[in-house]
Amino acid sequence: MQASSQVNQVGATPPDTARNRLSSRRSERFTSSPLDVRILITNVLPLLLGCMLGQWLPTLAPNPQLHVLWIPGPVLLGWLLFTPRSQWRGCILAACAGTVLSLLLVPLSALPRLLASLGEFAMVAMVAWLLLRWRGERAALEDYRDLTLFLLLACVLLPLCGAWWYVLALGGRGPALAPATMRELALTSSVSYLLIVPALVNVARILEAPERRHGWHWQTLGLALLLLGLLVVLWTVDWQDGVVTPLLTLAPIPLLVWALIVFGIAGASLTMVVVAVLGMQLGLEAMGPFGFWTPARNLLTGQAWTLCTGFALLFLGALSEQKLSNRIKLQRAYARLGEVTGRMLVVQEEERTRIARDLHDDVNQSLAAISIRLSTLRNHIPPAERPSVVELQDQLLSVSNDIRAISHELHPSILRFTGLASALDAFCIKRNARGRLRLRCSIEDAPRLNDEQELSLFRIVQEAVNNVDKHARASVADVLVCVRGQNVVLRVDDDGVGILASHLRRTPGLGLISMEERARLLAGTLHVGTSPLGGARIEVRVPLRDAAPRGAAGQ
Secondary structure, eight states: OHHHHHHHHHHSOOHHHHHHHHHHHHHHHHHTHHHHHHHIIIIIHHHHHHHHHHHHGGGGSSSTTSOSOOOHHHHHHHHHHHSOGGGHHHHHHHHHHHHHHGGGTOOTTHHHHHHHHHHHHHHHHHHHHHHHHHHTTSOTTOSHHHHHHHHHIIIIIHHHHHHHHHHHHTTSOGGGGSHHHHHHHHHHHHHHHHHHHHHHHHHHHHHHOGGGOTTOOHHHHHHHHHHHHHHHHHHHSOOSSTTHHHHGGGTHHHHHHHHHHHHHHHHHHHHHHHHHHHHHHHHHTTOGGGOSSOHHHHHHHHHHHHHHHHHHHHHHHHHHHHHHHHHHHHHHHHHHHHHHHHHHHHHHHHHHHHHHHHIIIIIHHHHHHHHHHHHHHHTTSOGGGHHHHHHHHHHHHHHHHHHHHHHHHHSOHHHHHHOHHHHHHHHHHHHHHHSSSEEEEEEOOOOOOOHHHHHHHHHHHHHHHHHIIIIIOOSEEEEEEEEETTEEEEEEEEOSSOOOHHHHHHOOOHHHHHHHHHHHHTTOEEEEEEOTTSSEEEEEEEESTTOOOHHHHHO
């Protein structure tokens, strides 16, 4: 009994912990109000207004059975496909509220329309759940299997079930039971799902990913409107012969292909919506390429053309979308790799700074203390042994100077206080004093850059000179820093053996990789070529967008 009571006490939740959890949930509920407002603006209001207008627009047609698009169901399905599942309840309730409010605009047959719409919304939610369940982690309507499932479920099965449910909502009697009416309802619904759902999903995709907006410019949008206007003129002109008018069904094909190339699948889907609605509406008015027969037959012809063209455009757009998605993933991978490289370089600089500080502050101070103790010891030993102590002090002084030089090379403090030009001058003087390679520095009034740019350019010069000293077998190297247009140009030329292009492509060294990464992090470029001196030339170009005037930098 005591053991069980102890176990219960250990497993029970303390009252303070439960109270803290309750208060945290209340605080989360209180702080989620901005998110609810955003959801209200982005999901609830568009769906509510869309369903209201979708219920009202078919009643404006002379024959309510012959209308071009059915909006409420496709709008809800498109919204559910790009909305998180946690927000589906609000979307469905908004669509139902818009349908109920539309009774004020559509008083005739209010209850059957309401029952038909609510039943369709339930089927739409089921289709959306099935599509997302089979889609997995892929983007909506991007894979061929997903497109096939979408066409079967949303463009075939759902319109048939919706038409059948509409007949049941009307009581299964009257003209609604006729096969022609069933066919018109199913075709209108199928065309609507084929046009509206991909347009909504793809527009939402480009709004979430700025990389997909590469072709959306004012110039291309103006050209698209001009081409649409030209299509309207071609379709509204009364061609007297019966040969040209049927050929006008091919006129939108170049426009759709151009929109797919320039704007992507989102622009092609929107263009397809405009072209299809225009063609079917002109057909109802006995105009355009589908205006040869009765309004019902003209609408049927336009719907058949829309279904065939829409299917082909959807699969062609999927191919283009997959290529674009792969390219965006590759760009993001390169961006993440660049971020990792940048962080590694930052960590490397921090470690160099720490090592330089330890060498300068600790090791050099210890060597100075040892030298002082040797001076004291020298005064207490016989004169015959003092030269050995003096020699030992000279060796300590030489080691201290070497450590100081290494410390300054690891962390050039002169770069931070006086700028890149002075740091490069000091670097060239020190290298000329201790090595066989002769450096010639030339600074042509370069502007004062920010700390990151100056440090990266200085490291590039260090790495380039080290490579020349180790591998080029050169005697002279020129270092040039100048301004050419809107770029800062850094060149390192040598008279050595040079670098073969095949060697660069096959096995680039770590030094070249480091220099290239530093140049890329500065939004610049690095080019390796042949120098006029006979060896290799390393040239770096960095844009001047972050440069500051010398006076401002000094202040």
